[in-house]
Amino acid sequence: VQVDAGRAITLVGNGQLTIDGTLRAAGGRIELQTFGYGSDGASSKGHDRSIWLDDHAVLDVSGEARIATDLRGRRYGLVGDGGSIQIGGRYNASATSTVGADNFIVVRPGARLEASGTSATLDLPLAGATAVASDGGLIYLSSFNGLFIDGTLHAAAPRPSPRALLLPASPRCASRFSGPGCASRRVVPRSCMHRHTHLRTVSEWQEIGQ
Numbered sequence: 198v199q200v201d202a203g204r205a206i207t208l209v210g211n212g213q214l215t216i217d218g219t220l221r222a223a224g225g226r227i228e229l230q231t232f233g234y235g236s237d238g239a240s241s242k243g244h245d246r247s248i249w250l251d252d253h254a255v256l257d258v259s260g261e262a263r264i265a266t267d268l269r270g271r272r273y274g275l276v277g278d279g280g281s282i283q284i285g286g287r288y289n290a291s292a293t294s295t296v297g298a299d300n301f302i303v304v305r306p307g308a309r310l311e312a313s314g315t316s317a318t319l320d321l322p323l324a325g326a327t328a329v330a331s332d333g334g335l336i337y338l339s340s341f342n343g344l345f346i347d348g349t350l351h352a353a354a355p356r357p358s359p360r361a362l363l364l365p366a367s368p369r370c371a372s373r374f375s376g377p378g379c380a381s382r383r384v385v386p387r388s389c390m391h392r393h394t395h396l397r398t399v400s401e402w403q404e405i406g407q
Contacts, residue, residue, distance in 0.1 A: 200225065202261050202277065214300070217251035223261040224277040224334075229284045231298045246300045248284055248340075250348060252307030256282050260331045262317035271320035279312040279334025279352055286339030297339035308348030312336050316355040330355045 198220050200206055205226040208214065220227050229248050250256070258280030264272055281288070285298030304310070312334030321327045333352040338344055 202263075203280075213246055213249070215247075215249045215251060216254040216256070218253065219255040219257065221255070221257040222280060223257070223259060225258055225280045227256050227258055227280070227282045228287075230287075231285070231300055248298060248300050248302050250304045250308040250310075252305045252348075254305070254308040254348075255311070256309070257311040258282055258334055259311045259313045260315040260334070262315050262331075264317050264319070272317075272326075273319060274317065276315060276317050276319075276329045276331045278331045279314045281335040281337070282310050282312055283335070283337045284339070286337065288335060288337040295339055297341040299341050301342045301345065302338050302340045303345045304348035304350070306347045310336050310348070310350045312352040314354045 198206060198218075200222045202223040203225045204222055205228070206220050206222050207226075207228040207230070208216075209228075209230045209232060211232045214229060214231070216229070231248075260277040260279045262274065262276045264274035266272055285300065285302050286296050289295075314331035314333045316328055316330040318326050319329050321329075331354070333354040336350050336352050338346070
C-alpha cells in the first residue's frame with residue numbers, strides 16, 4: 198500500500214494484526230493500533246495476541262526530496278523530513294503517562310521500519326551548490342505485554358554530528374490489571390522511541406532562509 202507524500206496509513210484491529218508486505222507514506226505517518234481495552238482495562242489473563250511484523254514487512258515513511266531547476270539551471274526544491282511510525286500507542290513528548298496496546302509487538306528478523314531523512318544538493322543564494330539534509334523521523338512502539346524487536350529500525354538524519362535518542366518506558370507510566378486477584382499486580386507499558394536529528398548552525402539556517 199502506498200499513499201502520496203505526507204499522507205497517512207492507519208490500520209486498527211481488535212485482535213491479531215499481522216503485516217507481511219509494504220506500507221509506504223513518504224514523510225507521512227503510519228499507525229498500527231488496537232481498539233483499546235473497554236471499561237475493564239488491559240487483560241489480566243495471558244494471551245498470544247500481537248501486532249506482528251513478519252520478515253517481509255516494510256513500513257516506510259522516509260523523507261523525500263523534490264527537486265526542480267529554474268530557467269538558469271539552478272536547483273531548488275524541498276528536502277522533506279522523515280515521518281512517523283507509531284505502533285500500539287501515540288507519542289506525546291509532554292505526557293506523564295502512556296497507553297500501550299494489549300498486544301505483544303513483534304518485529305521479526307528481516308522486517309524494516311524506515312523513517313530516515315534525506316539529502317539533496319540545492320543552489321542556494323550566496324552559497325551556490327549546497328548539500329541540504331533533513332531530520333530523521335519518529336519510530337514509537339508501546340505495549341502492555343512486551344516488545345520483541347529483531348528487525349531493523351532506522352530513523353537516521355543524513356548529516357555529520359547527529360544526535361540520537363532512545364527512550365524506555367517511564368516508571369511513572371504504570372497501570373493496574375483489573376479483575377479478581379489482580380488488585381496488587383502492576384504492569385508498566387513497554388515503550389521506546391527512536392529519533393535521529395542533526396543540528397544546524399545559525400549560518401546554515403540563514404542560508405536556507407535566503
